[in-house]
Every structure is written in C-alpha cells, then in structure tokens.
Amino acid sequence: MSSTTLPARPNGVDTATLFATLDAVRAQPGLATFQFRATTEWVSGTHNTTTIHGFHGAGGEQTHQRAFTIEADHPAVLVGEDHAPTPAEHLLQALGACLMSGLANIAAARGIDLDGVTAHVEGDIDLLGIFGLDDSVRNGFSGITVTFEVAGDGDPDQLARLVDRAVKRSAVYDVITHGVPVAVRADGRPRS
C-alpha cells in the first residue's frame, strides 16, 4: 500500500489521524484507558430511555458533542407497547455496529475502497428461560449468526478477509463471545 495512492479520506476514514492516534497511544499507553457510560431511566412498563453523554478516555473526561438517547421496549406479543426495539435486539445492533466500524477502518488502512457493506445479525432465543418456565433453558441467545455482504474494489477473498480482521479486533464481539464480569449494586429508596 502506498499512501500516495490513497484518497485523503478513504471510505470516509481520516487515515492520517487514525495512524497518528495509534502513534500517540504507542508513546503513551495510558491514553487507551477508557470508561464508557450509559444511564437508563424507567419510563413505564417495559419502556425505558438510556442517555449516553460523558465518557473517560484519551487521558481525561470527554463528552459526546451531544447527549444521545436510546429507547427500548417490548412488542405487544411480549406485553409491551412497542415504542422501540427490545434490549435483545439492541444487543444485536451493538454487535453489527462494532464489526462494521472496525471493517471500515481496516479497509481504509489496507487501501480497499468500499462500495457498500451490509451485516445481517440474527439471534435465536428460547424465552422459556426468561419466563422462568424451564430451568434447563438459558436466559440469553443460544446462538447468533452474522452474515456480511462486502462490496468494494478488491477480489472476493480480500473483501471477505476484512470481516475476519474486524472480528479479531471487535470489542463487542469479544464481550458477546467470551463474557465479562458484571457487578450489580442496588439501592432501594422507600417512600418517605
């Protein structure tokens, strides 16, 4: 790959800044210590709203350029009002989005010009688990399948290998396939 043959922002990726960022982190690894945060507020029934604004990283406290809000609910067949996707669907979105963001960066770094990329994410789940009706059934998905279609300026194998690399460098794929310790604390506040 010769940098002189790349457009300034291949696939919309600012590769100069990307490589400069990696150099900066190589020199000062503490810049890579991040904490992401989300605050979920109950609305009514299974409907809730999550706000995402501040995070820690790159050596200090940061904020997104605006506070983002994301809603979740259950559909009517799961006794909700269908204001928004279910939390389980949001998890599939997080996986598809993480692999997709990585793929675009990797393609840019390899000088492969993308025309379009789609990822279909499917998760199978037997709700007997969360319904408490069968203790032998797990609460979560039994399995997830992701199917990518990658169109761009490369041979089929080069394009498919972008997905392999995205999988190897995905935060969400790692969490979903390997699991992470989750500590839950609760503070009950009775009516005064």
Place this chain on the structure above:
Amino acid sequence: MSSTTLPARPNGVDTATLFATLDAVRAQPGLATFQFRATTEWVSGTHNTTTIHGFHGAGGEQTHQRAFTIEADHPAVLVGEDHAPTPAEHLLQALGACLMSGLANIAAARGIDLDGVTAHVEGDIDLLGIFGLDDSVRNGFSGITVTFEVAGDGDPDQLARLVDRAVKRSAVYDVITHGVPVAVRADGRPRS
C-alpha cells in the same frame, strides 16, 4: 398479594396479559421460540445505521409496528464524527434496558408500585486491545458495573431484591456474563 388490591396496570404493566401470556406458553412451549434480527448498513467511516423490524416468535413471523433505526459512530478522539454512541456504549444500553424492563415486570407481578428507577452502567476498557498494540489486553470490557436506584412503595430490601430477580431473568445479562457462540460469514462482492 391480592389481585383486587392491584391497579389495572401497575407500573404501566398489563399484568393480566402478562400472566395470560405465561399460561399460553406453558400450554404451548413452542410459542417461546424467538429469533431477533438486526441489519447494519455501512454509511461512512465508523458511522453506520441498523434497522430492526421483523422477528420470529409467538408461533410465526412478526413485525414491530414500525421499522426502528439506530445509528452508531465513534467520537472524534476515536477518529469518528460522533454522529451517535459507540457500539460499546450501545452494549451498555442493551444491558441497562434489559434489566430495567425485567425489573418493572417483576415489581408489577409482586404488587410493588414504582416511583422511579435509574441504572448507571459503566464499562471499563483498555483500547490497547482493539488497537492491536498489546496482545495481552482483551478487546472487550474488562468489567462492567451497574448501579440501580429503585424508588417505590416497599422497604429498601424489597426494592433491592427486584434488581436481584431482574438479573436472574435477563437475556442480555446472561449473554454478557456467560458469552454466546457467534458464527460470522462473509460474502465478498468485487466491482464488475
């Protein structure tokens, strides 16, 4: 708990339909077989959009009452344009939302009237992993902490126990703590 003392929709939960749904699934367990789906399309750089509409469950194909779209991006410090939360933040949202939806249903079933519930979700991650700069660092979160504040008509212990039960019946908590097999397929489509 006497059903005559409950409002028609405690905490906005249609408990009559909730219990009828559980009875229907007890009689016909195949109704609990679901598949959730999300389709992620690349936009530019780390920016992508996911559409969630159809799913399988309750014995057939279903659709949400409308197609939901969710965006993801990286912030400027991670070489994105900050159009939306990062995929890692979306994962935290999925966790907070799943625990919250379950908690509201459980409170309704127990006849506990909620005044307000907030969950703070924090995930620590060392990006040396996904940057490919230290093979000893995992790609995903090293740990996640969820802190609930549950205000309602109960003693502090009753309110805190709602969170314990939500954890025990959460699909997303199960996936994130225990992991799930993910199969990834890729189809490369060269320019013609």
